[in-house]
Amino acid sequence: MLRTTRAGLASAFKDLTGAFVPVALRELDRELRERLAKVPTPLNEYGYDRFGFSPEAARKAFLPAALFYRHYFRVETYGIEKIPSGRALLVGNHAGQLPFDAVMLGTACLLGAEPPRVLRSVAEFWIPRIPWFGVLVSRGGGLVGTPENCAAMLEAGECVLMFPEGARGMNKPYSERYKLQRFGPGFMRLALATHTPVVPVALIGSEEQQPGFTNLHKLGKLFGFSSLPVTLGFPWLGPLGILPLPVKYRFYFGDPLQFEGDAHDEDAAIEARVDTVKAKIVELLEHGRRARRGVFF
Amino acid sequence: MEKVLITGISGGQGRLLTRRLLESYEVCGVDRVAWEGAPPEVRVHQVDLRKKKFEDVVRTEAPTAVVHMGFIRHFRADQRTRHDVNVRGTKYLLDHCQSYGVQKLVILSSGYVYGAFPENPFSMDEDQPLSASRSYPEIRDLVEVDTVASAYIWKYPNIRTCVLRPVSVLGSFVHSMLAEYLRQKRVPTIMGFDPMMQFIHEEDLCEAIALALEQGLQGVFNVVGPGEVPLHVAIRECGGIPLPLPEILVRPLFARLFRYGLAPYPEGAIDYLKYPLTLSGKRFADAAGFRPLFGLEEIFQSVRRRE
Numbered sequence: 363m364l365r366t367t368r369a370g371l372a373s374a375f376k377d378l379t380g381a382f383v384p385v386a387l388r389e390l391d392r393e394l395r396e397r398l399a400k401v402p403t404p405l406n407e408y409g410y411d412r413f414g415f416s417p418e419a420a421r422k423a424f425l426p427a428a429l430f431y432r433h434y435f436r437v438e439t440y441g442i443e444k445i446p447s448g449r450a451l452l453v454g455n456h457a458g459q460l461p462f463d464a465v466m467l468g469t470a471c472l473l474g475a476e477p478p479r480v481l482r483s484v485a486e487f488w489i490p491r492i493p494w495f496g497v498l499v500s501r502g503g504g505l506v507g508t509p510e511n512c513a514a515m516l517e518a519g520e521c522v523l524m525f526p527e528g529a530r531g532m533n534k535p536y537s538e539r540y541k542l543q544r545f546g547p548g549f550m551r552l553a554l555a556t557h558t559p560v561v562p563v564a565l566i567g568s569e570e571q572q573p574g575f576t577n578l579h580k581l582g583k584l585f586g587f588s589s590l591p592v593t594l595g596f597p598w599l600g601p602l603g604i605l606p607l608p609v610k611y612r613f614y615f616g617d618p619l620q621f622e623g624d625a626h627d628e629d630a631a632i633e634a635r636v637d638t639v640k641a642k643i644v645e646l647l648e649h650g651r652r653a654r655r656g657v658f659f
Numbered sequence: 660m661e662k663v664l665i666t667g668i669s670g671g672q673g674r675l676l677t678r679r680l681l682e683s684y685e686v687c688g689v690d691r692v693a694w695e696g697a698p699p700e701v702r703v704h705q706v707d708l709r710k711k712k713f714e715d716v717v718r719t720e721a722p723t724a725v726v727h728m729g730f731i732r733h734f735r736a737d738q739r740t741r742h743d744v745n746v747r748g749t750k751y752l753l754d755h756c757q758s759y760g761v762q763k764l765v766i767l768s769s770g771y772v773y774g775a776f777p778e779n780p781f782s783m784d785e786d787q788p789l790s791a792s793r794s795y796p797e798i799r800d801l802v803e804v805d806t807v808a809s810a811y812i813w814k815y816p817n818i819r820t821c822v823l824r825p826v827s828v829l830g831s832f833v834h835s836m837l838a839e840y841l842r843q844k845r846v847p848t849i850m851g852f853d854p855m856m857q858f859i860h861e862e863d864l865c866e867a868i869a870l871a872l873e874q875g876l877q878g879v880f881n882v883v884g885p886g887e888v889p890l891h892v893a894i895r896e897c898g899g900i901p902l903p904l905p906e907i908l909v910r911p912l913f914a915r916l917f918r919y920g921l922a923p924y925p926e927g928a929i930d931y932l933k934y935p936l937t938l939s940g941k942r943f944a945d946a947a948g949f950r951p952l953f954g955l956e957e958i959f960q961s962v963r964r965r966e
Binding site for chain 1: 887889956
């Protein structure tokens with residue numbers, strides 16, 4: 363009897379809140395549901411793929427992301443159709459102190475690409491140690507960026523996102539904005555080993571979302587953080603300082619680059635290919651910055 | 660007709676395997692406990708693997724093939740005994756196989772030997788190092804058994820030695836710690852964690868062992884079931900309700916309870932409820948043509964039905 367009462371209360375609660383949820387949100391939820399249903403990823407009978415992705419769970423996380431996508435960052439994409447079907451490695455510039463750029467790119471691939479793709483964002487190895495957040499990343503399609511995992515994803519025909527600058531790019535000071543930091547060559551060896559086309563993407567806007575002045579590495583280490591940036595909003599505004607400025611995001615996708623060669627080639631040969639990708643991203647960044655009229659609009 | 664000796668024959672998996680193998684082999688077995696109701700043509704010897712009596716059994720039975728699944732996999736016995744029985748017992752068994760002309764040997768190791776870690780790859784193959792001892796020292800005996808058995812492949816290549824590392828086995832007859840865990844009404848989990856898990860039906864495992872015997876396979880093979888599901892789905896499908904508990908409370912509590920013999924497993928087992936341990940079964944599928952017949956739904960049903 364208790365169980366039926368609980369079920370009854372739950373459905374009544376749902377009806378009641380449903381009446382207050384704005385129509386726009388329900389529309390967005392429906393759009394996300396439709397887009398997720400079209401994603402070409404095989405799911406088992408319980409609605410999970412073998413990597414832990416679940417459209418049901420992901421949809422709940424994508425709702426706030428989609429709100430940010432449409433109304434906060436007002437993302438515009440140029441050339442998203444260049445992402446090939448099947449395996450692809452998206453490589454872009456990383457910035458913004460927190461990975462909002464990755465979340466927005468993922469939302470772009472879901473809402474803007476045809477067919478919709480679930481972008482597989484590569485996460486740091488310590489992400490799965492964090493309760494709840496680790497599961498969220500996995501259900502949303504993310505993965506720990508080990509070479510084996512990335513190769514497994516690509517071989518399954520997924521689109522993987524990597525930021526070769528890593529934290530170097532994400533936590534750099536405002537004075538270094540739009541200047542590409544050192545690229546880790548791992549992504550190129552991965553692309554060669556799995557014959558995956560590399561799609562360069564320039565992200566405009568994330569570089570200015572959270573201007574950083576300095577980074578208190580040593581202090582951060584005391585608390586177990588790899589970095590502790592001092593930005594326009596943090597730590598003065600406390601948790602509110604984590605919210606970035608409402609910059610306008612623009613994503614410029616370049617043509618896919620197919621590289622051939624030995625994945626175990628010497629560093630110099632790999633670096634030469636990495637430089638090709640870097641140059642392309644720089645070209646797209648310059649084009650994007652010239653085309654825009656302002657940071658926020 | 661070939662003769663197979665099964666160690667650990669009185670356990671659930673042993674009995675199932677016996678019935679499966681009786682179709683094509685003569686079967687006998689050893690175990691520390693008796694098997695009431697064993698088929699009349701199956702001789703079951705109650706011996707300890709470490710004792711001379713076991714050697715006598717091997718000599719007199721003179722099997723052509725041996726399936727070794729006689730391990731203590733629970734923690735009800737004390738640590739030293741468990742380690743001794745598992746490791747020394749295996750060592751003696753391997754020696755006897757060499758001495759008495761056994762031609763095929765299948766050792767049932769465990770997928771748990773890889774250890775559950777956050778940086779684990781999605782599909783671990785057999786070359787992945789066996790790191791379980793790092794965070795779960797209580798099962799280092801299983802790691803050592805696996806290592807000794809794998810070394811045997813190279814040491815005595817005249818014996819077709821096959822080490823199988825299956826994922827978690829579930830079914831109506833097997834008693835594993837995981838099966839006991841999933842059969843509870845309220846299943847404790849670690850708050851904020853929900854790793855992908857793989858399962859295989861007990862009959863599919865029998866089939867895998869039979870295939871390894873039939874083909875005289877040599878090598879180390881993961882044996883994987885139909886797919887992976889998150890832990891909370893497995894709990895739900897087995898008819899239970901997950902009970903998330905904060906790790907900061909559970910870990911020390913479990914460590915203490917285990918030390919006083921009040922918990923069924925030590926705190927190292929908690930990592931298996933947090934981090935993934937998913938294996939690739941490609942090597943075995945390619946080598947033996949193994950395909951699991953029982954899907955996830957059927958596996959969970961077999962656990963539910965037993966209640």
